Amino acid sequence: MSESNDTHEIQKEIRTYLLVFGALLVGTVLTVMASLIDVGAAWNMTIGLVIACTKGFLVAGYFMHLMSEKTTIYAILAFTVFFFLGMMLLTVAADSDVPAV
Amino acid sequence: MEIPHTVKPRPDTGLYNSKIGIWLFLASEVMLFGALFSTYILLRVGAPEGTWPKPGTMLNIPIGTINTCVLIMSSVTVVLAWASLKLNQFKRFKLFQAGTILLALTFLVIKSFEYNDKFTHYEVIKKDGTVINGHLVSQDSKHVVLEGAILPVKGEHKLGDHPNQQPAHQHDHEHDHEGGGDKAGQNAQGGESTHGETGQQAHGSESGHAESGGGHHQEFEIARSEIKDMDNYGPWFNTYLAIYFTLTGLHALHVFGGAVVIGYLWGPGSKMWHTEPERFTNRIEISGLFWHFVDLVWIFLFPVLYLL
Numbered sequence: 001m002s003e004s005n006d007t008h009e010i011q012k013e014i015r016t017y018l019l020v021f022g023a024l025l026v027g028t029v030l031t032v033m034a035s036l037i038d039v040g041a042a043w044n045m046t047i048g049l050v051i052a053c054t055k056g057f058l059v060a061g062y063f064m065h066l067m068s069e070k071t072t073i074y075a076i077l078a079f080t081v082f083f084f085l086g087m088m089l090l091t092v093a094a095d096s097d098v099p100a101v
Numbered sequence: 102m103e104i105p106h107t108v109k110p111r112p113d114t115g116l117y118n119s120k121i122g123i124w125l126f127l128a129s130e131v132m133l134f135g136a137l138f139s140t141y142i143l144l145r146v147g148a149p150e151g152t153w154p155k156p157g158t159m160l161n162i163p164i165g166t167i168n169t170c171v172l173i174m175s176s177v178t179v180v181l182a183w184a185s186l187k188l189n190q191f192k193r194f195k196l197f198q199a200g201t202i203l204l205a206l207t208f209l210v211i212k213s214f215e216y217n218d219k220f221t222h223y224e225v226i227k228k229d230g231t232v233i234n235g236h237l238v239s240q241d242s243k244h245v246v247l248e249g250a251i252l253p254v255k256g257e258h259k260l261g262d263h264p265n266q267q268p269a270h271q272h273d274h275e276h277d278h279e280g281g282g283d284k285a286g287q288n289a290q291g292g293e294s295t296h297g298e299t300g301q302q303a304h305g306s307e308s309g310h311a312e313s314g315g316g317h318h319q320e321f322e323i324a325r326s327e328i329k330d331m332d333n334y335g336p337w338f339n340t341y342l343a344i345y346f347t348l349t350g351l352h353a354l355h356v357f358g359g360a361v362v363i364g365y366l367w368g369p370g371s372k373m374w375h376t377e378p379e380r381f382t383n384r385i386e387i388s389g390l391f392w393h394f395v396d397l398v399w400i401f402l403f404p405v406l407y408l409l
Contacts, residue, residue: 006187007188010184010188011188013184014181014184017177017181017184020177021173021174021177024173025173028166028169028170028173028403029166031404031408032162032166032408035162035404035409044409045409048404048408048409049404049409052400052401052405055400056397056400059176059396059400060393060397063176063180063389063393063396064390064393064394070114070115071115072114072115072116072121073116073120073121073124076124076125076128077124077128079128080128080132084131084135087132087135087136087139088135088138088139088142090139091139091143091146094143095146
């Protein structure tokens with residue numbers, strides 16, 4: 001890639017970063033506002049986590065460049081996702097494991 | 102001997118080595134925080150009905166929101182600093198990274214104010230059963246002075262119980278009901294004098310103003326001989342505060358560590374730019390990846406601890 005092409009690419013990326021920045025701020029305001037409206041604990045929880053996941057996706061995808069990363073990184077993260085989900089599922093499994101009183 | 106693949110990608114992975122390194126490290130970090138998040142879930146699901154604090158009763162939501170924005174902004178300055186190096190603009194890099202360091206310090210200062218607010222927040226159970234909850238004004242060997250309100254409790258009360266109990270006369274709000282059916286009328290034990298005035302300040306969820314209340318708090322001078330039990334809102338106070346301090350404390354350590362590394366690469370470490378610019382740019386990318394991860398963790402901590 002030529003030097004000027006590279007510069008152009010980076011400048012385009014900078015615009016993306018600023019858009020993501022705006023989206024993250026909006027997400028923060030939304031998540032606070034949503035938490036103040038009582039739609040039942042389960043829904044509040046779901047909405048809060050969906051917004052958090054979206055924000056997390058934006059940070060990981062754009063700031064951490066995961067949208068365009070090499071396969072090796074994806075391979076590492078596949079393991080992480082697997083074990084992370086496993087750990088979270090354990091909490092679900094534990095939920096039904098109630099000791100008899 | 103030269104360290105291999107600090108700039109040139111390794112043929113088999115297609116990446117310079119430190120990038121693999123940081124991602125392996127971040128993978129282990131995901132598991133570390135993941136374990137604590139699942140701990141949080143188990144503690145919360147397992148907490149007896151009505152004992153988990155309602156949003157806004159423990160922490161100040163506006164302060165948490167500001168801190169979230171501070172951290173997001175710092176993530177942007179980090180990525181812009183890296184982009185500046187890619188564009189060969191070293192001065193702009195310096196400027197953006199200085200911003201990052203200042204934002205990191207701002208985050209830590211705000212966090213320490215929040216911590217301080219917890220450590221000076223006391224609950225006192227008097228021998229006559231009255232429970233007074235408020236911030237420490239002063240104390241000596243004979244007296245403890247708290248600025249706060251009397252909690253309307255019924256029956257046996259232990260420190261850390263019923264975090265959702267509102268001070269007397271909190272006007273009705275749908276959030277306040279659970280476990281609070283014993284509101285009005287329970288204050289008799291609190292004594293007439295305090296009855297009317299403790300109403301407005303409420304550690305209420307509607308204002309989101311959990312601490313450092315709005316001027317209506319009343320001062321209570323309590324003789325030590327009347328006190329049955331007292332403790333502050335440290336991690337020992339209840340389950341919520343235990344996991345709150347664990348999660349945010351570990352996160353704050355990460356913020357501190359990240360700021361040290363970014364500070365080094367901003368100061369003495371930045372000399373490398375003049376000798377090995379590409380390698381230096383990669384270092385900034387790596388420290389940036391760590392920083393974004395720290396931001397990412399906070400993006401989940403904020404709703405989980407402050408809002409939900």
